[in-house]
Amino acid sequence: MDGTALPARPPRGLHRFANPGRFLRLAGRVQPWLTWPALVLTGIGLAWGLFVSPADWQQGDAVRILYVHVPSAWLASAGYVALAACSAAALVWRHPLADLAAAEISPVGAAFTALCLATGSLWGEPTWGTWWVWDARLTSVLVLFFLYAGHIALLHAFDDPQRGSRMAAVLALVGVVNLPIIKFSVDWWNTLHQPATITLTGAPSMAPSMAWPLLAASLGYTLAFAAIVTARTRAAVLERRARALLAARVEAA
Amino acid sequence: MNHAEFVLPAYALGVLVPAWFATAAALRLRRAKRVLAALEPAQGRGGRRA
Numbered sequence: 001m002d003g004t005a006l007p008a009r010p011p012r013g014l015h016r017f018a019n020p021g022r023f024l025r026l027a028g029r030v031q032p033w034l035t036w037p038a039l040v041l042t043g044i045g046l047a048w049g050l051f052v053s054p055a056d057w058q059q060g061d062a063v064r065i066l067y068v069h070v071p072s073a074w075l076a077s078a079g080y081v082a083l084a085a086c087s088a089a090a091l092v093w094r095h096p097l098a099d100l101a102a103a104e105i106s107p108v109g110a111a112f113t114a115l116c117l118a119t120g121s122l123w124g125e126p127t128w129g130t131w132w133v134w135d136a137r138l139t140s141v142l143v144l145f146f147l148y149a150g151h152i153a154l155l156h157a158f159d160d161p162q163r164g165s166r167m168a169a170v171l172a173l174v175g176v177v178n179l180p181i182i183k184f185s186v187d188w189w190n191t192l193h194q195p196a197t198i199t200l201t202g203a204p205s206m207a208p209s210m211a212w213p214l215l216a217a218s219l220g221y222t223l224a225f226a227a228i229v230t231a232r233t234r235a236a237v238l239e240r241r242a243r244a245l246l247a248a249r250v251e252a253a
Numbered sequence: 254m255n256h257a258e259f260v261l262p263a264y265a266l267g268v269l270v271p272a273w274f275a276t277a278a279a280l281r282l283r284r285a286k287r288v289l290a291a292l293e294p295a296q297g298r299g300g301r302r303a
Contacts, residue, residue: 035275042271050264055255062256068267108274115270119263126256224271231278238285245292 020237023097027230034230038223045071045217053213065123067213071221072116076144077179079109079225083151084176087169097233099165100240102172103155104232108225110148117141128192136185137193140178147175 049067056063083105090098120138121131132138151168158164186195197206206214254260 046264046267050260060255061260064260065263068263072267111270111274115266118266122259122263126259221271224275228271228274228278231275231282235278235282235285238282238289242285242288242292245289249292 020097020241024234024237027234031227031230031234034223034227038220038227040220041216042220042224045213045215045220048213049217053210054207059127062123062126063210065119066210067217069116069119069123070214071218072112072119073141074218075221075225076109076113076116076141077182078222079105079112080144080147080172080175080179082229083109083148083172087172090165091169091173097237099162099169100236101229101233102151102169103165104236105229106148106151106155106168106172108228108232110145110152112221112225113141113145113148117145124192133192135191135193136189137182137191140182140185143178144175144182147171147178151175 046067049064053064053067055061083102086098086102086105089095090102117138120141124133125131150171154168154171155161155164158167185191186193
């Protein structure tokens with residue numbers, strides 16, 4: 001594939017974004033709207049969390065790790081949902097962009113999962129008295145990191161890149177089973193980790209002075225994740241097109 | 254600030270990890286645009302508009 005191929009079916013719904021040229025035009029327009037709000041919101045959220053929001057009566061200032069840990073934990077899971085969605089699109093519809101996007105999501109998702117684990121460890125030592133414990137939530141997030149790492153490894157494990165992409169996509173889809181385990185681990189098992197403080201259905205059991213900076217940081221990190229993945233995918237599309245042009249020149253020579 | 258030895262490394266990681274990935278992605282995108290512009294200077298499609 002030369003990166004410029006048109007979709008095999010009439011462009012309808014999401015299928016029209018499978019055209020790399022159309023994706024490049026759209027992503028080029030969207031990129032600044034992701035990047036600059038990401039910088040502003042992340043800056044506001046982290047500064048608010050570090051300097052303005054109150055310390056916890058029990059945990060003291062260690063609670064400020066919340067403003068880095070929770071967004072990275074959210075993106076570890078959300079990034080995996082995006083990876084699985086791209087993998088499904090690549091397997092089912094053979095979208096030319098889906099494989100590329102999945103390959104660009106997994107390193108970023110792995111980095112945010114590692115960030116979640118590292119900040120959780122830094123939070124665990126002053127509050128639980130230990131850097132690590134093999135509890136259900138921590139272990140399932142570690143498994144998520146290994147799933148990302150496995151996806152990256154499988155992409156490069158075969159001489160035929162398409163076979164590697166297919167195997168990696170299958171792993172990504174199988175790994176989806178880990179997401180509800182992460183989410184409900186704190187309800188299903190007795191763990192050191194606290195249950196969810198913020199849910200989609202109920203009011204947050206957190207003071208607004210802490211909830212607002214957390215919301216700002218979470219939005220900022222989410223936009224940053226999207227901006228990074230968008231830039232990486234744009235670069236991957238352009239690199240593929242450049243490789244195809246070079247190959248055509250070599251063939252013509 | 255108490256627990257600064259835990260809080261500050263967490264914030265440093267929280268800034269440096271995304272910043273490193275964002276910078277690497279921006280540099281990679283710029284390099285890819287340059288390579289493509291060198292390969293298809295006449296058309297000026299895709300890479301320049303992207």
